[in-house]
Amino acid sequence: MSTLSERILGGPAGTYVDRAVDRAFAHDGTGVLAMEAYRQMGNPKPARPETVSIIYDHIAPANTSQTATLQNELREFAAEKGFALTDVGGGICHQLMSEGRVLPGEVVVGADSHSCTTGAFGAFSTGVGATDMAAIWAEGSTWFRVPETISVNLTGCLPAWCEPKDIVLTVTGTIGMDGGTYRALEYTGDGADALSMAGRLTLSNMAVECGAKAGLFYADKTTQEYLARYGHSVERQEPEEGTYCRELSVDLADAEPVLSVPHRVDTVAPVTDYAGTPLDQVFVGTCTNGRYEDLERFARIVRGQQVACRTIVVPASRAIMQQAAETGILAEIIAAGCIVGPPGCGPCLGMHMGVLGEGETALSTANRNFKNRMGIGAEYYLGSVATAAASALKGEITSPEGAI
Amino acid sequence: MTLSGHAVCIGADIDTDLVIAGRYLRTKDTSVWAEHVFEDLDPTLAPRLKGAVIVAGNNMGCGSSREQAPVAIREAGAIAVIAPSFARIFFRNAINVGLPVIECDSLVCGEGSTVTISLEEGWVEANGVRHPIRPLSGRMQEILAAGGLVPYWRNR
Numbered sequence: 001m002s003t004l005s006e007r008i009l010g011g012p013a014g015t016y017v018d019r020a021v022d023r024a025f026a027h028d029g030t031g032v033l034a035m036e037a038y039r040q041m042g043n044p045k046p047a048r049p050e051t052v053s054i055i056y057d058h059i060a061p062a063n064t065s066q067t068a069t070l071q072n073e074l075r076e077f078a079a080e081k082g083f084a085l086t087d088v089g090g091g092i093c094h095q096l097m098s099e100g101r102v103l104p105g106e107v108v109v110g111a112d113s114h115s116c117t118t119g120a121f122g123a124f125s126t127g128v129g130a131t132d133m134a135a136i137w138a139e140g141s142t143w144f145r146v147p148e149t150i151s152v153n154l155t156g157c158l159p160a161w162c163e164p165k166d167i168v169l170t171v172t173g174t175i176g177m178d179g180g181t182y183r184a185l186e187y188t189g190d191g192a193d194a195l196s197m198a199g200r201l202t203l204s205n206m207a208v209e210c211g212a213k214a215g216l217f218y219a220d221k222t223t224q225e226y227l228a229r230y231g232h233s234v235e236r237q238e239p240e241e242g243t244y245c246r247e248l249s250v251d252l253a254d255a256e257p258v259l260s261v262p263h264r265v266d267t268v269a270p271v272t273d274y275a276g277t278p279l280d281q282v283f284v285g286t287c288t289n290g291r292y293e294d295l296e297r298f299a300r301i302v303r304g305q306q307v308a309c310r311t312i313v314v315p316a317s318r319a320i321m322q323q324a325a326e327t328g329i330l331a332e333i334i335a336a337g338c339i340v341g342p343p344g345c346g347p348c349l350g351m352h353m354g355v356l357g358e359g360e361t362a363l364s365t366a367n368r369n370f371k372n373r374m375g376i377g378a379e380y381y382l383g384s385v386a387t388a389a390a391s392a393l394k395g396e397i398t399s400p401e402g403a404i
Numbered sequence: 405m406t407l408s409g410h411a412v413c414i415g416a417d418i419d420t421d422l423v424i425a426g427r428y429l430r431t432k433d434t435s436v437w438a439e440h441v442f443e444d445l446d447p448t449l450a451p452r453l454k455g456a457v458i459v460a461g462n463n464m465g466c467g468s469s470r471e472q473a474p475v476a477i478r479e480a481g482a483i484a485v486i487a488p489s490f491a492r493i494f495f496r497n498a499i500n501v502g503l504p505v506i507e508c509d510s511l512v513c514g515e516g517s518t519v520t521i522s523l524e525e526g527w528v529e530a531n532g533v534r535h536p537i538r539p540l541s542g543r544m545q546e547i548l549a550a551g552g553l554v555p556y557w558r559n560r
Contacts, residue, residue, distance in 0.1 A: 016541060029429065033471055036432060040554045059430075067430055113469040113493055129471035129497035131553045138557070143543065177417050178463030181489050211463060213492050264417070349468075350426045370421040370467060372444045 003149040003242035004216045005184040008105055008124040013148040013243070020141045022106035022123075025053040026133050027093045028060060030111035032070050033130030035077045038137060047140030049082035053101070055093035056086065060344040063352040081137070091317025091343040094118065094287040097125075098201055099319060100230025104219035104237055107144075109136060114287050114367065116207045119184075120200035121227070122219035122237045127208065147184040147213055148245040150175065154191025156253035161404045163297075164199035165289060165365065165384040167250060168206045169258045173268030174248065180212030187217050188239055191252045197226040198293040205288050206367050209265045257399050259363075260382035263371040271387050271399045281310045281362040282392040283374075284385060285341070286348045289365035290316030292323050294385045299329035301389035301403050302336040308395030311338040312354045314346035338392075350374045363391050405549065407504065408520040409457040409483045411513050411530065416461025418445065420494065423465065423473040437476035454481035457519040459511065461487060465494025474498035474505075484521055486511055486528060486537075499544050502552030507538040523548070 002012070011017040026034050031054050038044075046052065054074060062068035071088075078085040086096055093110060094117035102108050104122035109115065115127040126144075128136070136142050152171060158164070171185075185207045187200070195203070200217045207215025217223075218237040227234050257271040284290070284298050295315060313333050315321035321343050324330040334340055339354075347354025348366045356362055356375025363381045364374065365388050374380055383391070386400035393403070422445045424437050442449040458477065464487035465473060474497050477485065484504040498505040506521060506528060513519060513530035520529045523545060527534045540548070550556035 016543075030469065030471070032432065037554055041557050064430065070430075070432075111469060113467065115469075127469045127493050129469050129493060129500060131471060131500040132496060135553055135557055177466055178489060178491075181463060182492055208493075211466060211491055351429070368421075368467065370419045372425060373421045376425075376427075376444075 001241050003184070003244065004122065004186055004218060004237065005124055005147055005149055005214060006242065008107065009144055009146045011146045013146050015146050016143055017146060018141055018143050019107050021051065021109050021136050023051055023097065023102055023108045024133065024136050025055060025093050025097060026111035027058050028056040028071055028074065029058040030130045030133065031074050034111055034133040034137070035074055037131040037134035041134060041138060044138045046081050046137045051140070052083040052137060054078045054083050054085045055090060055096050056088045057092045057344045058349060059352050060088040061342065089318055089342050092287045092290065092345055094205065095290065095316035099317060100227065100232060103227065103232060104223060104234050109142065113208045114205050116212065116215050117201055117205040117287055119204040119207065119214045119216040120197060121223055122217060124214055126213045145182070147182055149184045149186050149242060150180060150246040150248065151244040152185055152187050153189040153247065153249045154187060154252055155189050155249065156191055156251045157194060158252045158255050161386055161401045162255040162257060163384040163386060164195060164202045166255050166258050167252065168203045169260055169268050169382065170255065171248070171250065172206060172209050173266050175210040177209065177264060177266045178211045180207065180210035183212050183245060184214040184216060185212045187215070192217060193220060196293060197222055198291040201291065202288055209367055257384060257387050257401065259387070260369050262369050262379040262381065265369060265382065271383065271397060274381065274397045275399060277361065277397040279309050279363055279391055279396055280360040281312065281356060282388050283312045283347055283354060283362060283364040283366065284388050285314030285316065285346045286366040287316060288367040289385050290314055290320065292320045294365065295320065295324050295333065296329055297385050298389045299332045301386060302393060303332050305336060305393055307337045307392040309392060311392040312341055312346065313338045314341040315343050318343050347374055356380065363388055363397060406520065406522050407483050408518060409455045411459045411515060411517045411519050412449065412452055412456040413459045413515050414445065417463045417466055418460055419467035420465055420470050420473040421467055424470065424476040429470065429472055434475055434479045437472050438479035441476040441480045450480055453477070456482045457521070458482050458485040459513060459519065460485060462489045464490045466491040469493045471497045471501060474501050474503045478503045486519070499547050500553040502548060504548055508535050510535045
C-alpha cells in the first residue's frame with residue numbers, strides 16, 4: 001500500500017534510496033555547467049550514455065557569439081560521449097521528453113526545475129542541478145529522498161472557458177510556494193481521468209511552483225493511447241491506498257479563470273479582479289502551455305481578428321509547430337498579427353528575444369512571474385491560453401468567459 | 405566542522421532569480437555571479453557576504469535548478485545559509501557545490517549577530533542561545549567535507 005512515488009522509488013516516504021536513472025537530460029544552459037563539472041570529475045566514461053539527452057532550448061538559436069561558442073563546445077562534448085543531441089529548433093526539453101521518451105514507472109531526472117513535467121506519464125520525474133547531472137552521467141544512478149505525498153483529488157468537469165492552467169494556478173495558490181517542499185503531488189479522481197495528456201503535463205509541470213519535487217498522474221487509458229502514437233505499449237498503473245501528508249479535493253466545475261499576480265506564483269486572483277489592466281505584451285508558449293492543444297485553442301479565439309498588443313506565440317516543439325502549420329492554425333495565428341518564434345523556451349527566462357522593457361506589463365502562459373525574470377522592471381501575470389487570447393485581442397487583461 | 409560568521413538576514417521565498425539573475429548566466433566566470441549575487445533583492449548585499457552566515461526565511465532558493473545560485477553565494481564569501489526550509493533543488497545543489505545549508509526552525513538573530521554552527525553536533529548558536537538543526541545525512545556531510553560533489557567523486 002503506497003503512493004506512486006513510493007512504488008517507483010521502492011521505499012517508504014522519508015527514506016533515502018539509490019536508484020538507476022532511466023532517462024537523464026540537460027539543456028544548453030545547464031548542460032554546459034554539467035559538462036564543466038564532468039571534466040573536473042576527471043572526464044570519466046559515462047555509465048549509460050544511451051539514457052542521456054542534451055536538448056537546446058533555453059537560448060535557441062544563440063543570441064551572441066559567446067552563447068554560440070558555449071553551445072558548440074557542448075555539441076562536441078555530446079558527440080564525444082555518445083549522448084543524443086536535439087539541436088536548436090527541436091523544442092523545449094520537457095516537451096521533447098514527453099514526445100515518447102518517458103514511460104510510466106521510470107525514474108527520470110532533468111537538469112531543469114520543470115523536469116517534473118513528465119510525471120504526467122506516471123514516471124518519477126524530477127529536476128536536479130548540473131553537478132548532480134554530471135555524477136548521474138558518470139554513474140547512471142543517484143540518490144533520492146522518497147517524498148511524502150500530497151493527494152489532489154480532482155472531480156467534475158471544467159467549464160468551457162477554463163483550462164487545466166486555471167486549476168494548477170488555483171492549487172498553487174492553495175498550497176503556497178513552499179507548501180509542497182520535499183513532497184510530491186499526486187493527482188487522482190475522475191477529474192484527473194478526464195484530463196487530456198496536454199492538460200496533465202501542464203499540472204505536473206507546475207508541481208515545482210509549490211516546491212514539490214514531482215507531480216504525478218497514474219498511467220491510464222489516456223496514457224496508453226498517447227504513448228501508442230510513439231510506438232510504446234504500456235501497462236496501466238492502478239492507484240492503491242497510500243499514506244498522504246495532506247489531501248486536497250478540487251471540483252473542476254467550480255473553476256474560474258485566474259491569474260498569478262506579480263511577483264509570486266501563489267498570489268492567485270480571479271481574472272475579473274484585474275480586468276482592464278493595459279498590456280504591452282502577451283506571450284503564449286513554454287513547457288507549461290506551448291502544446292498543440294494550446295495553440296489550437298488560442299487560434300480558435302483570435303481567428304479572423306487582430307491582436308491589440310505585441311503577441312508572441314512560441315510552439316513548444318518542432319512537431320507541434322509542424323502540426324500547427326499542417327492544420328492551418330499557424331497561418332491563423334500569424335494572420336491575427338502575432339509573432340511566431342522558433343520552438344524553444346522563448347522569452348520565459350528573460351535571456352533573449354521577447355524580453356520586456358522597464359515598466360512594461362505582460363500576460364504570459366508560462367509558470368513563473370518572479371521579479372525581473374522576463375525583463376528588468378517589468379511585471380507579468382500568468383494565466384491560461386484562453387485568458388491570453390482574450391486579453392491579446394483587447395490589449396488589456398480580459399476574462400475569456402465571453403470569448404468562448 | 406564548526407563555522408562562525410556574521411549574520412546577513414534576508415527574507416522568505418527568495419527565488420533563484422533573485423539570487424542570481426538570468427542575465428548573468430551567459431558565462432562560466434564565477435566571479436561575475438559573485439559580483440551580482442542578490443542584486444535584484446538588494447544591491448548592497450554582495451559586499452557584505454564575505455565570511456557571512458546568511459539567515460533566510462522559509463523556502464530559500466525556490467524556483468530554477470540553476471546551480472549558479474549557490475555557487476554565487478559561495479563565491480561571494482558566505483560560509484553557510486540557514487533557513488527553516490529550503491527549496492529542494494537549491495538545497496541539493498548547495499551541498500553539491502560545497503555550501504553548507506542548515507535547516508533550523510527556531511533561530512532568531514539580528515543583522516550582524518555572530519552565528520556559530522556545528523554540523524557534527526547539530527546546533528547553531530547566536531546571542532548565547534543554542535538551537536537544534538535538522539541533521540544532514542552521512543553522505544551529505546561527506547560531500548560537504550570534501551568541498552562538494554566533484555572533489556567527493558574524485559576522491560572515491
